[in-house]
Amino acid sequence: MTRTRSVRKIALVGASVASVLAIAACGSGNSNSSSSGASSGGANWTQTGPITYVQGKDTSGKVQSWLDIWNKAHPDQKVTLIELSDQADQQRASMIQNAQNKGASGYDVLSVDVVWTAEFAANGVIQPLPTDMKTDGYLPAAVDSATYFNKLYAFPSTSDGALLYYRTDLLKAANISSPPTTWDQLKSDCTKIKAMPGNSKMICYGGQFQKYEGLTCNIAEWINSAGGQFLTPDGKPDVNSTAAMKGVDTLASWFKDGTIDQKELTWTEEPSRTAFESGQLIFLRNWPYVYTLAQTDATSKVKGKFAVAPIPGLTGPGVSTLGGHNMGVSTYAKNLGTVKAFIEWWNNEEQQKAHTIATSNAPTLTSLYTDPQLTKQFPYLTTLYDSIKNAKPRPKAVRYGDVTSAIQDATYSVISGSADATTAFNSLQNTLTTLTQS
Amino acid sequence: MLSDGQGTLAAMLISPTLIVIFLVVGIPIAMTIRDSFYTKSNKVDPTTGLLSNKEHFVGLQNFTNALTSQLGTVPGEWGNLPRLVNAFLNNMYFTVVCVVIETVLGVAMALIMSKAFRGRGIVRAAILVPWAIPTIVSAKMWWLIFQASGVANRILGHTYLWLGDSASSQAAVIIADTWKTAPFIGLLTLAGLQTIPAEVYEAAKVDGANAWQTFVRITLPMVKPSLVVAVLFRTLDTMRMFDLPYGMIGPHKYYVETLSMFAYDEANNLRYGPAAAYSILLFLLIVIVAFLFIKLLGAELITDDEVLALRAQRKRQKAMHKRAKAMPTITSGESAV
Numbered sequence: 001m002t003r004t005r006s007v008r009k010i011a012l013v014g015a016s017v018a019s020v021l022a023i024a025a026c027g028s029g030n031s032n033s034s035s036s037g038a039s040s041g042g043a044n045w046t047q048t049g050p051i052t053y054v055q056g057k058d059t060s061g062k063v064q065s066w067l068d069i070w071n072k073a074h075p076d077q078k079v080t081l082i083e084l085s086d087q088a089d090q091q092r093a094s095m096i097q098n099a100q101n102k103g104a105s106g107y108d109v110l111s112v113d114v115v116w117t118a119e120f121a122a123n124g125v126i127q128p129l130p131t132d133m134k135t136d137g138y139l140p141a142a143v144d145s146a147t148y149f150n151k152l153y154a155f156p157s158t159s160d161g162a163l164l165y166y167r168t169d170l171l172k173a174a175n176i177s178s179p180p181t182t183w184d185q186l187k188s189d190c191t192k193i194k195a196m197p198g199n200s201k202m203i204c205y206g207g208q209f210q211k212y213e214g215l216t217c218n219i220a221e222w223i224n225s226a227g228g229q230f231l232t233p234d235g236k237p238d239v240n241s242t243a244a245m246k247g248v249d250t251l252a253s254w255f256k257d258g259t260i261d262q263k264e265l266t267w268t269e270e271p272s273r274t275a276f277e278s279g280q281l282i283f284l285r286n287w288p289y290v291y292t293l294a295q296t297d298a299t300s301k302v303k304g305k306f307a308v309a310p311i312p313g314l315t316g317p318g319v320s321t322l323g324g325h326n327m328g329v330s331t332y333a334k335n336l337g338t339v340k341a342f343i344e345w346w347n348n349e350e351q352q353k354a355h356t357i358a359t360s361n362a363p364t365l366t367s368l369y370t371d372p373q374l375t376k377q378f379p380y381l382t383t384l385y386d387s388i389k390n391a392k393p394r395p396k397a398v399r400y401g402d403v404t405s406a407i408q409d410a411t412y413s414v415i416s417g418s419a420d421a422t423t424a425f426n427s428l429q430n431t432l433t434t435l436t437q438s
Numbered sequence: 439m440l441s442d443g444q445g446t447l448a449a450m451l452i453s454p455t456l457i458v459i460f461l462v463v464g465i466p467i468a469m470t471i472r473d474s475f476y477t478k479s480n481k482v483d484p485t486t487g488l489l490s491n492k493e494h495f496v497g498l499q500n501f502t503n504a505l506t507s508q509l510g511t512v513p514g515e516w517g518n519l520p521r522l523v524n525a526f527l528n529n530m531y532f533t534v535v536c537v538v539i540e541t542v543l544g545v546a547m548a549l550i551m552s553k554a555f556r557g558r559g560i561v562r563a564a565i566l567v568p569w570a571i572p573t574i575v576s577a578k579m580w581w582l583i584f585q586a587s588g589v590a591n592r593i594l595g596h597t598y599l600w601l602g603d604s605a606s607s608q609a610a611v612i613i614a615d616t617w618k619t620a621p622f623i624g625l626l627t628l629a630g631l632q633t634i635p636a637e638v639y640e641a642a643k644v645d646g647a648n649a650w651q652t653f654v655r656i657t658l659p660m661v662k663p664s665l666v667v668a669v670l671f672r673t674l675d676t677m678r679m680f681d682l683p684y685g686m687i688g689p690h691k692y693y694v695e696t697l698s699m700f701a702y703d704e705a706n707n708l709r710y711g712p713a714a715a716y717s718i719l720l721f722l723l724i725v726i727v728a729f730l731f732i733k734l735l736g737a738e739l740i741t742d743d744e745v746l747a748l749r750a751q752r753k754r755q756k757a758m759h760k761r762a763k764a765m766p767t768i769t770s771g772e773s774a775v
Contacts, residue, residue: 211690
């Protein structure tokens with residue numbers, strides 16, 4: 001009769017917790033996966049055959065048509081598109097899962113976010129590319145972002161850098177001839193513009209200060225633009241140096257004196273874009289995608305009234321954070337000969353140009369930034385090149401997830417006024433030291 | 439009272455269910471418990487940069503690390519605390535506040551829904567719509583409402599930062615959760631209300647009871663069995679809350695981070711051992727709460743004569759067992775001499 005009793009208990013408790021345990025159970029089954037896996041020695045970069053290309057949701061709707069071009073020319077080496085979620089986190093999880101299942105999902109070529117390189121390489125999700133894949137002519141910053149322990153783990157495919165959007169009509173009305181290149185200039189320009197009738201309620205500077213990956217991008221720019229750095233070239237954290245603290249202190253003071261509005265603590269890319277388009281902002285730091293939208297959106301009040309410049313810094317133009325995706329190869333990929341040829345073809349000049357025109361993602365080939373057709377379609381491209389050629393990747397860390405959340409914790413506590421900048425960044429320095437130890 | 443043959447039949451009939459429960463609940467629990475005692479090295483090979491990824495047994499270290507300040511502290515509503523403790527306090531806070539508000543509103547809704555009036559169908563539908571919306575959808579809906587320049591702030595005429603990491607975000611979670619799940623309590627209570635015969639109320643009226651007396655002396659006691667079950671379900675549900683704060687406020691927000699969110703985040707950062715350990719802790723917590731609930735409030739999922747009969751039988755058996763057990767002890771004592 002005890003059976004009845006235990007059944008009831010199991011049913012009651014089991015139903016309510018099964019979902020929680022399912023989360024934890026995902027971790028099982030990877031106990032004997034060795035990260036070095038298939039990558040060591042055995043890779044045969046000549047074998048050809050059908051492969052898959054895995055990326056996030058294709059919002060341009062054009063990827064398949066480009067694959068069709070390849071498939072027509074190589075009928076025995078067809079490339080199949082696998083589309084993942086449009087959420088970066090879920091793309092990352094799917095790719096890691098593929099490696100844990102020893103390639104059971106059948107992923108070959110992976111579109112890898114620049115910040116995943118170190119984690120994917122160290123965990124054996126992707127393998128080093130053969131040394132005869134040359135990256136001459138590609139953006140050095142993008143190549144750097146795909147390199148781990150002096151080995152190229154992914155091929156630069158798309159790039160991204162920050163731009164300073166500014167209101168040309170307002171600057172002109174205030175007799176300011178050129179956009180600001182330093183933080184002090186930006187602030188004094190803003191004071192002039194706000195002093196003019198009708199502008200007193202405008203916000204000087206818009207950025208992305210919600211607690212998420214964008215905050216890491218933003219604070220990295222404040223630190224790098226003041227001459228500081230997150231990690232020294234040999235990988236040691238350096239976030240509480242005098243130079244870095246100048247950047248952090250400036251940002252904190254802008255939050256205090258209202259140069260940056262308190263509500264920006266909840267802004268991601270989109271809220272900051274809509275605020276700019278509705279005419280609330282004088283200056284906006286954002287990615288290039290905003291340009292076309294702000295010119296064409298039916299609700300945009302700033303059509304033809306804005307232009308772009310490199311982001312400002314402490315003593316001159318600032319240093320942008322590098323974004324973008326690179327193409328990595330799964331450790332369990334087959335037909336590596338086709339994989340290699342496909343990656344090289346996908347990133348040749350003609351293809352990258354077609355990608356840029358259709359998706360407005362920035363190319364990684366430097367020559368395309370001066371291409372007349374592209375600069376005509378994307379007038380910001382020349383400015384973007386200035387931004388990207390000096391851009392810095394975010395810290396390359398195997399435990400990037402922990403590193404970025406530690407950076408976000410420290411930054412958010414400073415800008416929301418709950419912690420003092422020196423204390424927060426001294427403790428961030430300690431946390432990062434623990435996290436990057438190897 | 440069951441006869442002997444019925445017991446075998448019952449076992450046969452129930453075995454498919456038991457097998458399914460074993461497969462989908464038992465095995466994952468066993469694997470999670472195993473995982474919680476292991477951890478992976480995060481040491482990187484200095485020449486290749488690769489992780490060894492070998493698991494090793496660490497005993498209870500995954501549990502002890504989380505409960506002490508070993509892994510650092512996080513700033514939340516309750517001060518600087520270890521992340522697990524902070525998440526636990528958030529869990530308890532959300533559970534108590536949400537369930538209390540939801541119970542009060544839910545009972546009120548049930549009372550309204552049970553009244554006969556024109557347009558009752560529309561009112562019932564309106565009350566039940568939030569419950570029918572998937573949680574992640576309502577999370578995104580409220581995310582829009584709670585934007586800095588969103589509807590909520592326009593109505594209130596003040597810019598609250600609902601979606602940041604502050605006490606306002608906690609309020610946002612409580613509001614959205616209450617909106618969504620008070621109808622659930624309402625629904626179950628309504629079912630209970632409809633089993634109360636009208637004669638009881640008529641008798642109360644004849645005796646001159648006022649509305650409050652009727653509610654406290656008749657409605658509440660008679661609706662208690664269904665209400666307690668509803669509250670129990672909501673308590674267990676709120677304790678493992680995940681999608682609402684995650685979808686609306688986001689990860690790494692220590693004011694709203696619950697145990698499930700913390701465990702998920704650890705797993706997402708490829709630390710499966712600690713993630714399993716935290717899930718086990720949450721599991722135990724829920725088991726304890728469920729147990730206390732049943733003991734203290736007498737929540738009964740099945741209350742019919744058969745169950746009561748079974749319980750009486752069990753008691754008798756236990757008593758017999760005790761007597762039987764007492765006998766051999768004496769015998770063995772004698773033989774030892």
